[in-house]
Amino acid sequence: MSNFRAIVAGHGTFAEGMLSAVEQITGRSDLFLGLTNRDLSAQGVEALMRDRLAATGATVIFTDLPAGSCTMAARRIQRELPATAVVTGVNLATLLDFAFHAEAGDAEAVEHAADKGRAALVVTGGKRGA
Amino acid sequence: MALELYRIDDRLIHGQVVVGWGQPLDLRFIVLVDDEVAASDWEQELYRMGVPPDMDVYFEAVDTAASNIEKYQNDERRGLLLTGDIGTMTRLVDATDGAIRHVNVGGIHHRPGRTQRLRYVFLAPDEETQLRELAARGLEVTAQDVPAAKPVPLDELLAGVGA
Numbered sequence: 001m002s003n004f005r006a007i008v009a010g011h012g013t014f015a016e017g018m019l020s021a022v023e024q025i026t027g028r029s030d031l032f033l034g035l036t037n038r039d040l041s042a043q044g045v046e047a048l049m050r051d052r053l054a055a056t057g058a059t060v061i062f063t064d065l066p067a068g069s070c071t072m073a074a075r076r077i078q079r080e081l082p083a084t085a086v087v088t089g090v091n092l093a094t095l096l097d098f099a100f101h102a103e104a105g106d107a108e109a110v111e112h113a114a115d116k117g118r119a120a121l122v123v124t125g126g127k128r129g130a
Numbered sequence: 131m132a133l134e135l136y137r138i139d140d141r142l143i144h145g146q147v148v149v150g151w152g153q154p155l156d157l158r159f160i161v162l163v164d165d166e167v168a169a170s171d172w173e174q175e176l177y178r179m180g181v182p183p184d185m186d187v188y189f190e191a192v193d194t195a196a197s198n199i200e201k202y203q204n205d206e207r208r209g210l211l212l213t214g215d216i217g218t219m220t221r222l223v224d225a226t227d228g229a230i231r232h233v234n235v236g237g238i239h240h241r242p243g244r245t246q247r248l249r250y251v252f253l254a255p256d257e258e259t260q261l262r263e264l265a266a267r268g269l270e271v272t273a274q275d276v277p278a279a280k281p282v283p284l285d286e287l288l289a290g291v292g293a
Contacts, residue, residue: 011145039249041239042141067148067180069141075176 002030004056005102008095009035009049009074010064021092026099033058037069046073059083059106060098062090085110093120132205133161137212138219139236142167143177143187146236150276151210152185158207159186163195163222164214192218196225203229216257223264233264235273235287247290248282250275258288 008015015034023029033052037045049061049070059081061074066088074086087094087110094117101109134155139147142162151157160181167173168191178187190198195211199222202209213219216238223230237250244252251273253261265271265284272281282290 039239041237041241042144044239045141065145065149067143067145067182069144072141072144072176072180075179079172 002033002056004033004058005031005106006033006058006060006062006098007035007049007052007056008032008062008090009037009045009070010090011068011070012036012038014064018090018092018095022095022099025096028099031099031102032062032095035070037073040069042069042072045069046076049073049077053077053081053084060085060087060110062087062095062098064088064090087114087117089117091117091120093117132207133199133203133209133211135210135234136219136230136232137210137234137236138214138216138238139212140214140238142212142214143180146276147210147212148181148185154277155210156208157185157210159188159202159205159209161188161190161195161202161209161211163190163192163211163218165191165218168194192221192225195222199226199229216260220260220264223267223269230269232270232272233261234281235261235271236275245291247287248273251287251290253288261288 008018013036015036019029019032019034022032033056035048035052040048061084063071063074063086065071071088078084078086085106094113097116098109098113101112135151143160162177168189174189181187213222219233235251238252240252243254246252261271261284271284273287274281
C-alpha cells in the first residue's frame, strides 16, 4: 500500500495545479493523488476514483465543486464506503493543513483542514472596504 | 420560453450545467428527465446536494415530463431541461408533440461502440440515426458544451473526428 492518504479530484488540471502548489510549499508529493474528470462520463469518473482509492487505500476525497461530477462520484462511492470522507470546495489552505496534520487520524485531520480552508477565504478592499 | 436549453448530457447535473450555463443564463431551475432517477429518492438527494439553494431541481420520468412540459415552459423563471442520453430526449420529443424545437448535445462520453465526433461527444451508429431523425423532424440539433463555445451544427458534428 502507498503513502497516499487522499484523492484530490476536480475539473481540468485543478488537481495537478493544487498538488504542484502543495509540493512547492511542503516538499511532499506522497500524500495526495490527483484525478481529473476531463473527457470522462459520470461512470468513467466514478470508476477511475474507485481504482485510485483501491490502489492507494486512501479514505479521504477532496473535490473542487459541490455540483461537479467528481463530487457526485465521490458521494456514490461514499454510499458503499461510509468511512470515506468527502470534502467539497477544497482550496490550497485545506490541503496544506491536511498535509501538516497527516500523521493524525484522517477524521481529525479532515475536520481541522476544512476549518482552515474556510478561514482562508477572506475578502479585503473592494468597494465595501473603500 | 422559460426553458432556455434542452440538453443531452450523460453527467446530468454537474459543474458545466450548474455553473457554466447556470450563471450566464441566470437559471433558477433544472428539470432532470430520467426514469431511473425519478424512481430513486437516493439519486434525487444526490443531485439536489449539487445545486445551490436558489436553484430548484424537478425530477421527472419521460411520461410525467411530457405532461408537465407546458408548465415548465411557462414558468416565470429561467430553466434548463436535461436528459442523460439521446434515447430519453427522443422519447420526450415524441411525447411532447412539437413543444421542443432545439436540442443541445452537451456531453456524451466514450464507451465501447461509440466513435468520437468532438472532444466531448462520442456517438454510436444508432445514436447518430436518432439525432438525424430529430433534425429531419425540424428540430435544431447542435453540440455545445459551454456557452462560450461555438455551437456545432449536426452536419458538422457527424462529420467530426471519427468520420
